Amino acid sequence: MTMTTVRVTTLANLSLVAACALLIAALTPQAVLAAAAEQPETVCIQCHSTLPDQLGAPVNLWRKSIHAENGISCNSCHGGDPRIADQAMSPAHGFLGAPKDPDVPAFCGRCHPGVLKDYLASKHGKALGKGGPTCFTCHSNHLVLKASLDLINEKTCTQCHDFERARTIKAAMMQTEGYVLSIDRRITDYQNRGIDVERLAKSLFSVRNRFHTLFHDVDVTRVKSESAQINADLGKIDQELKGIESVMHQRKLAGGIVVAFLLGLAGLLHLLKKTFD
Numbered sequence: 008m009t010m011t012t013v014r015v016t017t018l019a020n021l022s023l024v025a026a027c028a029l030l031i032a033a034l035t036p037q038a039v040l041a042a043a044a045e046q047p048e049t050v051c052i053q054c055h056s057t058l059p060d061q062l063g064a065p066v067n068l069w070r071k072s073i074h075a076e077n078g079i080s081c082n083s084c085h086g087g088d089p090r091i092a093d094q095a096m097s098p099a100h101g102f103l104g105a106p107k108d109p110d111v112p113a114f115c116g117r118c119h120p121g122v123l124k125d126y127l128a129s130k131h132g133k134a135l136g137k138g139g140p141t142c143f144t145c146h147s148n149h150l151v152l153k154a155s156l157d158l159i160n161e162k163t164c165t166q167c168h169d170f171e172r173a174r175t176i177k178a179a180m181m182q183t184e185g186y187v188l189s190i191d192r193r194i195t196d197y198q199n200r201g202i203d204v205e206r207l208a209k210s211l212f213s214v215r216n217r218f219h220t221l222f223h224d225v226d227v228t229r230v231k232s233e234s235a236q237i238n239a240d241l242g243k244i245d246q247e248l249k250g251i252e253s254v255m256h257q258r259k260l261a262g263g264i265v266v267a268f269l270l271g272l273a274g275l276l277h278l279l280k281k282t283f284d
């Protein structure tokens with residue numbers, strides 16, 4: 008083999024590798040996202056990961072958190088300079104230290120002002136510093152995960168009072184949560200089939216946001232009455248989806264094979280999407 012052929016084959020191999028890489032990247036958005044979310048190793052992480060117990064533990068907990076996933080690093084919460092090791096924890100560089108329990112809501116609330124407002128107005132917020140729960144009682148401080156109704160559980164909620172009131176609030180929210188999820192699935196299904204349901208998707212998004220602001224009030228009466236309103240709004244979206252469904256059904260009867268074929272394709276795409284989700 009001459010030099011030229013070697014170079015040509017190498018080039019060919021390289022572009023093949025590149026093409027494969029691109030293909031794999033295109034097929035696994037999750038992997039790409041994970042890579043993009045990988046955090047730069049700040050001096051905070053470098054030093055703390057070598058420290059024992061309480062000082063080192065936050066690093067691995069935080070790595071699995073929704074905050075790490077969204078680029079909120081040690082210094083985003085604790086302040087300080089993430090680039091210069093010997094100045095990292097200097098108050099002159101904005102280091103805030105670890106907040107005392109009663110200061111936690113304001114500490115977290117810098118970035119979650121809506122939640123902070125609801126929490127402070129609630130029975131829980133009113134009991135802050137007097138035995139009430141603070142943000143990390145329910146969410147933890149470093150292993151903060153995507154919020155869900157699973158956070159309402161016996162272990163967390165019976166630390167201070169019986170589970171009965173927690174159960175009532177959870178039951179009221181679970182039903183609406185189920186409704187939100189089922190409508191969300193149907194809208195996604197339509198979107199996958201290329202049917203324009205953008206307006207309904209937007210309505211659902213706003214109803215869902217309204218729903219997720221309900222909890223921190225821990226006001227069972229309000230949860231019940233607002234859930235009723237939210238269920239009614241979901242009912243309207245549901246009705247419109249049913250309208251689309253019945254039009255589709257008629258077309259299906261008329262169009263027969265074509266529709267069946269497209270549905271099959273959409274089903275496949277949906278399956279494919281599910282596989283990679």
Ligand code: HEC
Nearest residue numbers: 050051054055081082085086087088089092095096104105
């Ligand atoms: C060179 C090592 C080193 C670096 C760099 C470093 N830390 Fe620390 N950190 C420590 C040690 C040792 C302690 C415990 C002693 C102390 O509080 O000074 C500590 C304590 C802390 C505490 C607990 C303080 C308290 O009040 O209990 C927090 C929070 C913290 N570090 C966050 C950070 C953040 C954020 C950064 C980056 C901006 C950072 N650290 C950089 C070594 C380091």
Ligand code: HEC
Nearest residue numbers: 051055061062065066069074079080081084105106111148
């Ligand atoms: C979402 C905000 C947030 C992020 C991000 C965060 N912390 Fe913390 N951290 C807290 C809170 C709140 C406390 C106080 C909780 C407590 O008293 O238990 C705390 C406490 C600490 C403490 C004191 C010991 C302890 O566990 O109570 C250390 C040390 C610490 N954090 C280091 C870090 C390091 C290192 C990182 C990055 C790997 C980090 N933190 C990221 C919110 C955060």
Ligand code: HEC
Nearest residue numbers: 112115119122123126140141142145154155156158219222
């Ligand atoms: C008594 C437990 C509890 C306390 C205290 C608490 N939370 Fe929550 N939080 C929850 C639960 C449960 C959910 C999920 C609600 C849902 O799925 O609708 C949630 C949801 C959230 C969400 C997501 C809301 C959304 O709009 O999607 C954020 C952000 C949040 N909490 C931050 C905080 C902060 C910041 C504090 C302190 C000021 C705090 N939480 C105090 C239990 C708690």
Ligand code: HEC
Nearest residue numbers: 073077079083084114115118142143146148151152153154
């Ligand atoms: C420097 C800004 C910042 C601070 C401080 C902060 N967060 Fe967050 N938090 C974010 C961002 C950004 C996200 C991801 C986007 C989103 O979901 O809002 C997030 C997400 C969350 C979520 C998941 C929300 C969901 O949609 O499910 C919870 C719960 C949460 N944070 C709780 C806390 C708690 C508890 C503290 C204090 C210990 C805290 N945050 C401090 C910025 C912050």
Ligand code: HEC
Nearest residue numbers: 130134138139140144158159163164166167172173225226
């Ligand atoms: C650290 C203690 C503590 C924890 C943990 C705690 N609570 Fe509470 N809760 C309180 C206090 C204090 C009150 C107000 C006084 C009272 O009614 O007992 C309260 C009141 C309530 C109320 C009644 C509000 C009203 O308007 O009457 C509900 C509902 C509630 N909590 C739900 C929950 C749920 C759900 C959880 C778990 C996700 C939880 N609590 C975890 C301390 C706690």
